[in-house]
Ligand SMILES: Nc1ncnc2c1ncn2[C@@H]1O[C@H](COP(=O)(O)OP(=O)(O)OP(=O)(O)O)[C@@H](O)[C@H]1O
């Protein structure tokens with residue numbers, strides 16, 4: 207009983223800080239997910255077009271960002287780029303967080319969108335073009351709506367990875383959930399394990415619905431032979 | 437009841453000129469990463485008259501689909517020239533999107549838009565491409581669905597229909613654009629035997645109504661009955677052509693003889 211009271215006091219005194227951290231984690235991850243998804247969708251479409259130079263550039267970007275740890279990316283964007291002495295590359299920590307996380311998200315979204323577009327049978331585009339639709343009309347009315355459904359399950363898994371990656375932002379001084387937890391541990395070193403447990407629970411509470419949704423969406427897409435009516 | 441509305445004749449249109457003129461067309465595909473290539477079409481020349489029904493037959497890989505697909509620009513050509521209703525489709529100034537509304541195409545695997553209902557499949561190209569009002573487009577679509585024999589399935593998605601029904605919708609979708617001619621690439625090859633005849637009947641009816649048609653098919657009975665002319669292709673070339681009865685009863689070339697022996 208005494209243990210519970212003791213821990214309850216820890217929770218009670220830390221919860222404003224942890225909640226603030228969770229809120230910041232939520233904001234940073236949501237903004238990055240939205241910006242990254244928009245950028246990634248555009249780049250994913252570019253990757254399926256015939257323009258060879260933009261396609262190669264996007265391909266290089268995807269390999270670069272997917273092939274390196276996010277921690278290294280944030281270091282480069284926050285610590286290395288400013289030393290180049292270019293004004294618009296001097297980010298404050300919040301901007302650096304959003305920029306790096308959006309680029310990281312977009313690199314995955316690009317790959318997902320590209321493969322989803324390629325998964326739509328060729329005949330769909332051929333039929334649309336045969337009716338006289340332009341490439342853009344065929345994409346907009348026929349191909350993207352079908353590809354979009356295929357992106358939902360993998361997209362949700364990527365979003366979970368992005369949310370968890372925000373923990374890395376503590377290294378550039380963003381007081382998101384992990385950073386708040388670490389600060390709390392400095393104040394209450396006796397409860398290190400318990401505080402990490404609290405942090406883990408909060409991440410889980412944020413990510414779990416997303417994982418559930420991914421699973422549900424996947425079963426939906428499978429049940430309809432790749433053409434879910436979501 | 438006719439499937440197509442009688443087209444108004446343009447008084448300036450030279451009705452003696454053929455609908456399609458194919459001149460020395462070649463098409464090469466590079467395979468295994470450009471190391472080798474196949475000539476899918478070798479110096480093909482031909483004409484299709486107005487209202488003519490041409491059936492193209494030949495062994496697998498002989499270039500039948502490629503020839504058909506060059507006629508609406510789904511496949512480009514390397515050499516030669518194709519003129520459709522007086523319009524050079526290889527010219528840079530030709531709008532391929534407009535051309536494609538005038539040359540309807542029906543595919544082996546139907547290729548209905550999976551994310552649209554039957555009605556929407558027919559309405560969408562009209563509103564998007566021809567800029568018809570939605571109401572008018574729906575009227576056209578309903579009329580066509582009735583005439584191809586499935587008036588009661590307009591709100592079904594393609595996957596909820598049988599192959600034969602899907603192919604009828606696909607034909608209706610192409611006809612909604614009021615094409616000058618229709619291309620059929622093995623339109624019945626993916627169908628269950630019992631639904632083949634229904635789709636063939638529809639094609640026969642179109643032919644009777646004077647539609648210009650180029651038909652790739654393995655249905656020799658259809659070719660004999662409906663075709664004005666049969667074109668036999670092998671290895672990218674037009675080997676032989678002629679009236680169906682003459683061609684089927686006494687083919688002149690060895691290759692056509694061997695092909696006909698194999699399939700009968
Ligand atoms: N996109 C492509 N890329 C590479 N080769 C192709 C392509 N399309 C067709 N070919 C080749 O061109 C040749 C002619 O093909 P085509 O599809 O026109 O034949 P077909 O007469 O329609 O055959 P089938 O009766 O099997 O449909 C074949 O050798 C084929 O492999």
Ligand SMILES: [Mg+2]
Pocket residue numbers: 500501502621
């Ligand atoms: Mg073919």
